Amino acid sequence: METQRRVRVGIIGCGIGIFHLEGFEKEPRAEIVALAGLDTDRCVMLQQRFSVPRRYGDYKDLLADPDIEAVTIAVPNFLHEEVTLAALAAGKHVLVEKPLARNVAEGERMVTAARKSGKVFGVIFNRRSRHDVQLVKHEVARGALGRIYHGRAFWMRRSGIPGLGSWFTNKELAGGGPLIDLGIHVLDMALWIMGEPEPTAVSAATYAALGPKGRGMWQGARFKAAPDAAYEVEDFATAMIRFANGMTLTLDTSWAGYTSHTDEFGVSFMGDEGGAEIHVKDYADTGTLRFFSEIDGAPTVIEPRLQSIHNHGEVFRRFIDSILTGVPFSPTGEEGLERVRLIEAIYRSAAEGREIALAAQPIDRTGPRTELAARSAAENSREGTL
Numbered sequence: 001m002e003t004q005r006r007v008r009v010g011i012i013g014c015g016i017g018i019f020h021l022e023g024f025e026k027e028p029r030a031e032i033v034a035l036a037g038l039d040t041d042r043c044v045m046l047q048q049r050f051s052v053p054r055r056y057g058d059y060k061d062l063l064a065d066p067d068i069e070a071v072t073i074a075v076p077n078f079l080h081e082e083v084t085l086a087a088l089a090a091g092k093h094v095l096v097e098k099p100l101a102r103n104v105a106e107g108e109r110m111v112t113a114a115r116k117s118g119k120v121f122g123v124i125f126n127r128r129s130r131h132d133v134q135l136v137k138h139e140v141a142r143g144a145l146g147r148i149y150h151g152r153a154f155w156m157r158r159s160g161i162p163g164l165g166s167w168f169t170n171k172e173l174a175g176g177g178p179l180i181d182l183g184i185h186v187l188d189m190a191l192w193i194m195g196e197p198e199p200t201a202v203s204a205a206t207y208a209a210l211g212p213k214g215r216g217m218w219q220g221a222r223f224k225a226a227p228d229a230a231y232e233v234e235d236f237a238t239a240m241i242r243f244a245n246g247m248t249l250t251l252d253t254s255w256a257g258y259t260s261h262t263d264e265f266g267v268s269f270m271g272d273e274g275g276a277e278i279h280v281k282d283y284a285d286t287g288t289l290r291f292f293s294e295i296d297g298a299p300t301v302i303e304p305r306l307q308s309i310h311n312h313g314e315v316f317r318r319f320i321d322s323i324l325t326g327v328p329f330s331p332t333g334e335e336g337l338e339r340v341r342l343i344e345a346i347y348r349s350a351a352e353g354r355e356i357a358l359a360a361q362p363i364d365r366t367g368p369r370t371e372l373a374a375r376s377a378a379e380n381s382r383e384g385t386l
């Protein structure tokens with residue numbers, strides 16, 4: 001184990017890359033030595049604010065820096081495969097933002113390359129680290145809800161299209177709209193909490209009601225809009241997923257719609273012994289969780305007192321653990337790929353207007369066997385022969 005040294009990390013992307021820099025701030029075993037991004041103003045601001053020694057424009061220059069051993073990738077979806085493959089080829093450990101990829105074909109190539117590389121590889125589903133999600137996962141795993149038969153996942157924005165004319169609203173560059181952008185977070189939360197049930201069918205519909213009219217744009221300065229640009233993706237998607245164990249899950253996700261939601265997400269579960277509901281308004285991380293049960297026949301609600309956790313920070317703590325100690329990293333690329341597989345089936349169901357049956361997948365969720373894990377296994381077997 002190499003627990004004493006600091007891992008030298010590079011961050012690619014200066015948008016949500018800011019969460020990466022914040023997330024690493026409390027990780028003494030990592031050192032951010034460089035960042036890369038094409039938008040010089042934002043990158044300079046980040047470099048100064050977080051005192052990052054080196055700054056590059058194109059990601060290829062950062063990857064050519066031999067001092068960097070691990071990278072986190074926060075670039076537009078159409079670059080996830082390209083940058084991941086290049087980073088693995090350059091011998092770096094890699095964490096890539098959700099969604100793993102725009103489609104299954106890209107995701108499969110990434111997972112295959114990661115397995116061959118012997119490097120740590122994973123996808124950032126930071127919301128699994130939320131305290132409310134962790135508690136529901138814990139209660140479901142110990143059987144407190146009994147047999148779960150139905151779940152609901154949603155992420156609904158009233159007015160949150162991230163910049164008309166940006167890569168987000170371009171089908172080719174993003175792979176889709178709110179479903180692949182936001183829906184994938186709550187889909188991941190729900191499937192992970194439910195213990196990865198095997199999906200057998202999806203039935204879905206997508207709509208683009210406000211986006212093409214130039215309505216429902218993100219409120220605030222984060223995203224710039226180009227009023228004349230085409231709107232190419234859905235602004236609302238709804239789906240029902242069936243599972244081999246008889247469970248169902250509904251998923252609703254929007255960037256814009258005339259509803260009471262502001263920017264809200266959550267997951268809820270109904271079991272035959274209890275229920276749980278996470279409902280997050282405007283990114284709150286406390287006051288968001290309720291468990292439902294009964295005491296002597298009286299309907300009972302329990303609201304645990306929650307802690308704020310820096311989601312990305314928790315992901316990076318585990319990433320560094322994995323690099324230094326060989327402990328496997330999760331969510332693996334394989335888990336990221338399963339989510340993309342479902343998203344692709346949902347889009348297909350919506351396009352064809354019918355339920356899509358899903359073939360059972362022989363799934364190995366373990367991720368790459370890293371060089372460190374292989375080395376420790378070899379050392380252990382040598383010790384065993386002495």
Ligand SMILES: NC(=O)c1ccc[n+]([C@@H]2O[C@H](COP(=O)([O-])OP(=O)(O)OC[C@H]3O[C@@H](n4cnc5c(N)ncnc54)[C@H](O)[C@@H]3O)[C@@H](O)[C@H]2O)c1
Pocket residue numbers: 012013014015016017036037038039042057058059060073074075076077079097098099124126181
């Ligand atoms: N986990 C989360 O909560 C979360 C939140 C927001 C976004 N994301 C994901 O992060 C990714 C980026 O989203 P964003 O909102 O930051 O997008 P963005 O457009 O704001 O930023 C993208 C960054 O990538 C950089 N970039 C593009 N091409 C590059 C290249 N060739 N070399 C180096 N840098 C390059 C841009 O310069 C920019 O800094 C997306 O995949 C998105 O889904 C995740």
